[in-house]
Amino acid sequence: MVNNFMNTFAKHLEKLRAAVLEYDADEVNKIVAEALEDNVPPTQLIDEGLLPAIREIGERFERNEVFLPHMVMASEVVDDAMKMIEPHFAQGEERVRGRLVLGTVEGDLHDLGKNVVMMMLKANGFEVIDIGRDVKAATFVERAKELGAQIIAASSLMSTTRPYQREIIEELERAGLKGKIKVIIGGGPCNPEWAKSIGADGYGHDAVEAVAEVKRLLGISD
Numbered sequence: 001m002v003n004n005f006m007n008t009f010a011k012h013l014e015k016l017r018a019a020v021l022e023y024d025a026d027e028v029n030k031i032v033a034e035a036l037e038d039n040v041p042p043t044q045l046i047d048e049g050l051l052p053a054i055r056e057i058g059e060r061f062e063r064n065e066v067f068l069p070h071m072v073m074a075s076e077v078v079d080d081a082m083k084m085i086e087p088h089f090a091q092g093e094e095r096v097r098g099r100l101v102l103g104t105v106e107g108d109l110h111d112l113g114k115n116v117v118m119m120m121l122k123a124n125g126f127e128v129i130d131i132g133r134d135v136k137a138a139t140f141v142e143r144a145k146e147l148g149a150q151i152i153a154a155s156s157l158m159s160t161t162r163p164y165q166r167e168i169i170e171e172l173e174r175a176g177l178k179g180k181i182k183v184i185i186g187g188g189p190c191n192p193e194w195a196k197s198i199g200a201d202g203y204g205h206d207a208v209e210a211v212a213e214v215k216r217l218l219g220i221s222d
């Protein structure tokens with residue numbers, strides 16, 4: 001019985017990965033619908049189906065095997081599929097455990113990772129206000145202030161945009177809010193050393209770590 005489940009899951013995930021690599025939106029949506037029907041967990045569909053495929057596209061891009069339009073097509077296919085999956089995430093608890101403002105930094109249009117982080121945080125009972133992509137440092141701080149957020153979460157996917165994460169912390173310092181509003185960062189070019197060097201309060205390698213870091217910063221132990 002357990003093996004049957006595993007086989008069904010593996011089959012869906014492999015088909016899903018292949019369909020993203022073919023940029024076949026209809027096929028991807030069909031597989032996602034079937035997989036959800038077969039009770040494949042939404043996190044598994046994302047982590048083991050969609051994400052390996054989009055990473056593979058990134059690697060092919062790096063090797064000059066595919067070009068920008070292919071990355072655009074693949075990201076649109078993945079974005080659509082994530083929109084189908086989102087309602088199937090377990091709802092977070094009624095009680096809101098904390099409020100965050102989440103965005104991608106200035107100059108950076110990559111938002112798939114930010115969206116995955118948002119889904120996971122919401123599923124874990126956090127209120128997340130998505131302020132979009134290509135967001136200026138000052139806007140992160142203004143929005144967090146006006147919404148009474150305890151945490152700013154900033155995503156950066158490029159080495160050229162990562163410095164804007166530091167600008168957010170500098171903005172907080174200027175506003176006298178450093179330490180009062182915490183900052184958590186993540187995304188491809190980020191790592192714990194970078195987080196430490198810019199004075200960020202937390203770093204998450206992926207959406208699961210994002211949730212763990214937010215809990216740590218808010219002193220939530222479960």
Ligand code: B12
Nearest residue numbers: 058075109110111112113155158159186187204206207210
């Ligand atoms: C899809 C994609 C695009 C899409 C983005 C669409 C969209 N709506 O997001 C499009 C086609 C628009 C694009 C454009 C470009 N891209 Co691009 N893109 C990618 C690609 C293939 C996948 C990124 C992705 O979505 N991954 C899936 C998500 C789920 O993973 P993730 O973002 O890493 O997020 C996870 C973690 O990092 C973490 N996380 C993310 N954010 C946060 C935030 C917090 C707070 C926390 C705690 C955790 C966290 O959790 C997430 C979930 O696990 C990557 C390759 C790669 N390997 O990353 C290149 C890549 C990021 N792109 C790259 C480049 C160069 C570009 C362009 C400059 C190309 C060009 N010549 O124009 C433009 C720049 C546009 C701009 N101004 O931003 C480079 C960046 C190189 C670098 N180091 O600087 C990469 C690495 C490709 C490469 N190998 O060269 N891209």
